[in-house]
Amino acid sequence: MDVFFLGTGAGMPAKLRNVTSIALKLLEERGSVWLFDAGEATQHQILHTSIKPRRIEKIFVTHLHGDHIYGLPGLLSSRSFQGGETEVTVYGPKGIRDFLQISLSISQTYLKYLLKVVEIEEGIVFEDEQFSVEARLLDHGIMSYGYRVAEKDRPGTLLADKLKEAGVQPGPIFKKIKDGETVTLEDGRVIEPNEYLGPSQKGRVVTILGDTRFCENAIFLAKGADLLVHEATFAKGEDQLAFDYFHSTTHQAAEVAKQAEAKQLCLTHISSRYDRHAWRELVKEAAEIFPNTDIAEDFKEINIPLKGEKHLP
Numbered sequence: 001m002d003v004f005f006l007g008t009g010a011g012m013p014a015k016l017r018n019v020t021s022i023a024l025k026l027l028e029e030r031g032s033v034w035l036f037d038a039g040e041a042t043q044h045q046i047l048h049t050s051i052k053p054r055r056i057e058k059i060f061v062t063h064l065h066g067d068h069i070y071g072l073p074g075l076l077s078s079r080s081f082q083g084g085e086t087e088v089t090v091y092g093p094k095g096i097r098d099f100l101q102i103s104l105s106i107s108q109t110y111l112k113y114l115l116k117v118v119e120i121e122e123g124i125v126f127e128d129e130q131f132s133v134e135a136r137l138l139d140h141g142i143m144s145y146g147y148r149v150a151e152k153d154r155p156g157t158l159l160a161d162k163l164k165e166a167g168v169q170p171g172p173i174f175k176k177i178k179d180g181e182t183v184t185l186e187d188g189r190v191i192e193p194n195e196y197l198g199p200s201q202k203g204r205v206v207t208i209l210g211d212t213r214f215c216e217n218a219i220f221l222a223k224g225a226d227l228l229v230h231e232a233t234f235a236k237g238e239d240q241l242a243f244d245y246f247h248s249t250t251h252q253a254a255e256v257a258k259q260a261e262a263k264q265l266c267l268t269h270i271s272s273r274y275d276r277h278a279w280r281e282l283v284k285e286a287a288e289i290f291p292n293t294d295i296a297e298d299f300k301e302i303n304i305p306l307k308g309e310k311h312l313p
């Protein structure tokens with residue numbers, strides 16, 4: 001599970017930062033990539049990475065400002081030419097369906113795969129046996145959602161050797177025990193699954209928010225998250241600017257991470273008024289409130305290790 005930043009700037013493309021798009025790479029988990037927003041030229045950014053557009057399974061749109069969606073029609077269209085045949089689902093606020101339908105129909109774009117569009121409301125917007133994705137409204141003048149991606153806990157690995165020592169032979173019984181079923185053997189012995197399973201694997205949580213002012217729903221979505229991706233359009237002290245334009249400062253993003261007791265914070269959606277030198281300052285500011293803070297750059301990747309696993313250097 002890795003978070004890969006394709007675009008990390010605010011408002012318009014800049015030389016050092018393209019507009020917003022974030023990929024959640026779930027290659028080991030489900031062989032796919034989920035995108036969060038697709039600002040203009042997201043497909044160009046993808047060309048410089050190992051991400052395969054045909055692997056994109058879901059796209060979660062936070063809000064309908066141009067810097068978050070202008071890259072969608074082109075990306076979806078190119079995916080057809082790049083061997084994409086599997087279904088794609090786009091989740092987003094009301095209006096995303098019109099935007100896609102009109103862009104694709106006026107340009108006479110015909111996709112070779114099924115495109116599903118889900119106009120979401122607050123709550124669980126997707127759930128399967130592996131993941132759940134919950135959306136909540138933030139505070140951005142236009143409807144803007146944050147997403148909490150929660151991996152489900154995985155049952156522990158089967159202690160096959162221990163079972164064999166107990167005289168249980170491999171077969172369908174092993175699967176039952178692995179699935180947590182209590183099994184009665186032919187000789188009447190009862191096998192409790194807990195005794196033959198390793199410790200269960202805690203699921204990871206990644207919270208990716210759309211543009212927003214400081215707000216309670218951001219804290220709600222980020223509760224205990226392994227990684228919170230929060231916008232920080234402005235430096236500390238620019239509270240008035242941030243408020244007027246419905247954005248956050250570094251301090252506000254850090255305050256959300258702190259109150260949510262997130263494990264790690266990554267700042268993104270950085271205004272082009274800040275140069276490379278200033279980026280370091282932005283991180284320092286946030287770290288005054290929430291020490292484990294980093295700043296996104298285009299093509300930066302953050303690995304979210306399994307719990308108990310060590311961070312690779």
Ligand SMILES: [Zn+2]
Nearest residue numbers: 010011067211
């Ligand atoms: Zn934006």
Ligand SMILES: [Zn+2]
Nearest residue numbers: 063065140211
């Ligand atoms: Zn916006």
